[in-house]
Amino acid sequence: xxxxxxxxxxxxxxxxxxxxxxxxxxxxxxxxxxxxxxxxxxxxxxxxxxxxxxxxxxxxxxxxxxxxxxxxxxxxxxxxxxxxxxxxxxxxxxxxxxxxxxxxxxxxxxxxxxxxxxxxxxxxxxxxxxxxxxxxxxxxxxxxxxxxxxxxxxxxxxxxxxxxxxxxxxxxxxxxxxxxxxxxxxxxxxxxxxxxxxxxxxxxxxxxxxxxxxxxxxxxxxxxxxxxxxxxxxxxxxxxxxxxxxxxxxxxxxxxxxxxxxxxxxxxxxxxxxxxxxxxxxxxxxxxxxxxxxxxxxxxxxxxxxxxxxxxxxxxxxxxxxxxxxxxxxxxxxxxx
Amino acid sequence: xxxxxxxxxxxxxxxxxxxxxxxxxxxxxxxxxxxxxxxxxxxxxxxxxxxxxxxxxxxxxxxxxxxxxxxxxxxxxxxxxxxxxxxxxxxxxxxxxxxxxxxxxxxxxxxxxxxxxxxxxxxxxxxxxxxxxxxxxxxxxxxxxxxxxxxxxxxxxxxxxxxxxxxxxxxxxxxxxxxxxxxxxxxxxxxxxxxxxxxxxxxxxxxxxxxxxxxxxxxxxxxxxxxxxxxxxxxxxxxxxxxxxxxxxxxxxxxxxxxxxxxxxxxxxxxxxxxxxxxxxxxxxxxxxxxxxxxxxxxxxxxxxxxxxxxxxxxxxxxxxxxxxxxxxxxxxxxxx
Numbered sequence: 018x019x020x021x022x023x024x025x026x027x028x029x030x031x032x033x034x035x036x037x038x039x040x041x042x043x044x045x046x047x048x049x050x051x052x053x054x055x056x057x058x059x060x061x062x063x064x065x066x067x068x069x070x071x072x073x074x075x076x077x078x079x080x081x082x083x084x085x086x087x088x089x090x091x092x093x094x095x096x097x098x099x100x101x102x103x104x105x106x107x108x109x110x111x112x113x114x115x116x117x118x119x120x121x122x123x124x125x126x127x128x129x130x131x132x133x134x135x136x137x138x139x140x141x142x143x144x145x146x147x148x149x150x151x152x153x154x155x156x157x158x159x160x161x162x163x164x165x166x167x168x169x170x171x172x173x174x175x176x177x178x179x180x181x182x183x184x185x186x187x188x189x190x191x192x193x194x195x196x197x198x199x200x201x202x203x204x205x206x207x208x209x210x211x212x213x214x215x216x217x218x219x220x221x222x223x224x225x226x227x228x229x230x231x232x233x234x235x236x237x238x239x240x241x242x243x244x245x246x247x248x249x250x251x252x253x254x255x256x257x258x259x260x261x262x263x264x265x266x267x268x269x270x271x272x273x274x275x276x277x278x279x280x281x282x283x284x285x286x287x288x289x290x291x292x293x294x295x296x297x298x299x300x301x302x303x304x305x306x307x308x309x310x311x312x313x314x315x316x317x318x319x320x321x322x323x324x325x326x327x328x329x330x331x332x333x334x335x336x337x338x339x340x341x342x343x344x345x346x347x348x349x350x351x352x353x354x
Numbered sequence: 355x356x357x358x359x360x361x362x363x364x365x366x367x368x369x370x371x372x373x374x375x376x377x378x379x380x381x382x383x384x385x386x387x388x389x390x391x392x393x394x395x396x397x398x399x400x401x402x403x404x405x406x407x408x409x410x411x412x413x414x415x416x417x418x419x420x421x422x423x424x425x426x427x428x429x430x431x432x433x434x435x436x437x438x439x440x441x442x443x444x445x446x447x448x449x450x451x452x453x454x455x456x457x458x459x460x461x462x463x464x465x466x467x468x469x470x471x472x473x474x475x476x477x478x479x480x481x482x483x484x485x486x487x488x489x490x491x492x493x494x495x496x497x498x499x500x501x502x503x504x505x506x507x508x509x510x511x512x513x514x515x516x517x518x519x520x521x522x523x524x525x526x527x528x529x530x531x532x533x534x535x536x537x538x539x540x541x542x543x544x545x546x547x548x549x550x551x552x553x554x555x556x557x558x559x560x561x562x563x564x565x566x567x568x569x570x571x572x573x574x575x576x577x578x579x580x581x582x583x584x585x586x587x588x589x590x591x592x593x594x595x596x597x598x599x600x601x602x603x604x605x606x607x608x609x610x611x612x613x614x615x616x617x618x619x620x621x622x623x624x625x626x627x628x629x630x631x632x633x634x635x636x637x638x639x640x641x642x643x644x645x646x647x648x649x650x651x652x653x654x655x656x657x658x659x660x661x662x663x664x665x666x667x668x669x670x671x672x673x674x675x676x677x678x679x680x681x682x683x684x685x686x687x688x689x690x691x
Binding site for chain 1: 494495496550551552554555556558559560561562564568571572603604605606607608609610674
């Protein structure tokens with residue numbers, strides 16, 4: 018039996034820059050039609066010029082014909098309506114980080130003052146630019162996302178015409194928020210569908226599974242699986258694939274991020290097939306995203322997988338992927354497009 | 355102002371063996387009068403001969419006059435009363451590990467069948483040999499200790515004359531169990547008085563703070579601090595200082611354990627002084643242990659500390675200590691004995 022996915026999309030991806038971009042970019046463009054590209058470079062992508070230049074570097078690394086990088090800016094409350102109008106055609110969304118909450122997010126938002134945010138968010142609503150949010154407070158690590166849900170709800174109710182994407186959700190609380198507001202959506206990563214804190218710190222400590230938000234409890238994973246596997250229309254696949262050089266992961270003070278781009282479709286096929294929900298995979302990895310981000314153009318591409326062992330490389334360049342050196346049940350056997 | 359501690363005791367210590375023992379043993383014997391020595395070598399210490407031989411290797415590494423290693427056996431339900439009688443004079447306690455729960459515990463107890471355990475535990479009760487327990491189930495990492503409390507309570511009620519030490523407790527639930535049964539006691543480590551999961555995984559991942567049981571929530575740390583700082587008579591200091599070579603901590607699959615032996619008294623002095631409870635430190639690091647382990651002989655030793663910066667070495671041998679290269683507020687300025 019083979020599984021064919023049309024126009025797979027990764028709605029949350031870190032491609033980095035320079036040599037790392039050249040290593041990881043082609044691994045995403047090989048099997049995805051497009052991806053929402055995170056702007057947290059150093060310095061973050063926050064001007065039109067930076068955005069256009071970064072997009073051209075991505076296209077140079079990934080090729081142009083069958084993969085579209087959907088660009089984002091790093092949210093600043095100082096963005097004016099005029100600025101947003103001028104850059105609208107170049108971007109797909111804007112990404113908001115609370116200050117200091119994850120890799121290269123030092124310049125993010127501190128405090129969520131509706132009056133301060135209103136001019137920018139009203140303009141984004143009017144211009145139909147979605148707002149992607151890394152939703153964590155600076156509270157206790159297991160509570161940060163659940164504590165942020167009230168901020169999601171405050172923003173959703175104050176800006177009812179703004180599409181708000183709760184990025185890489187990891188908790189039951191975020192799943193429950195999805196159905197409370199028409200304008201709340203979510204991405205879910207591969208790794209949060211698979212692991213809990215037990216996999217990170219229950220046996221030996223596993224730095225390659227350490228990420229932000231940290232993997233949570235079994236009941237949280239169950240809630241995520243439920244909406245992903247049913248193809249819930251407000252939920253999209255977003256890998257949050259986040260490469261770090263090996264020495265920054267296996268060290269004293271390990272960087273947060275799991276690298277999954279080259280194995281994502283294979284593992285998703287196994288997960289959905291294993292739960293007898295393979296018919297919903299197309300919605301999760303493509304159709305829902307196309308409906309939510311209804312302005313994007315998606316290059317033609319079909320990816321065919323079969324149940325056939327795939328040995329994950331120990332490294333891609335200097336990056337250790339999830340399931341390094343392990344054998345996956347599904348392989349990509351053909352890509353058209 | 356100086357702080358003087360008489361006969362400091364570390365009631366839970368890993369000294370390992372061979373070269374590691376030679377490195378870490380003298381760091382404990384320098385400032386403690388004695389320590390309960392964990393038996394989880396490879397293979398675990400479970401015969402009289404092994405125990406006597408290990409004790410002599412410790413004395414060789416640590417010196418004999420001012421430091422007593424209080425020896426323990428690795429609990430097995432096959433220990434008979436005759437065996438325990440024969441070894442009683444050589445040991446101070448017996449340590450029970452659930453199977454596979456931590457470093458070198460593969461041969462531990464699986465399932466807690468009172469009938470299976472009764473002959474050994476009855477004999478220990480009669481011979482007044484305390485039972486030290488690493489109390490974790492194999493459940494979700496944040497729940498393992500709280501889930502084990504019902505087993506502590508089952509053992510405490512079935513064996514009312516057995517002194518049961520809940521080792522390195524990390525949760526509010528264990529603290530609450532202390533006062534429910536006369537025969538339940540506890541050790542608390544330095545690091546669990548100081549850190550929560552936030553310190554391990556809230557920022558960058560910190561392998562040198564990864565331990566078992568894993569550090570828990572802020573409210574758990576508060577409960578531990580409360581009983582430690584008040585000098586609760588059923589609570590003793592036990593560092594669980596657990597050295598691992600640096601490469602096994604900073605790697606893919608990091609070993610569990612925090613190395614604190616050489617900094618414990620300095621940091622405890624700062625913690626107790628900072629909470630205006632310095633008068634209770636003597637109970638926590640010595641007097642309570644002498645009352646609970648009422649058979650032990652404790653070498654004379656006094657350790658004097660002053661508020662004077664102490665720069666923690668980056669490494670002791672190949673072991674990275676807690677607070678490596680940081681500056682502590684208190685120094686040991688004199689040791690008599």
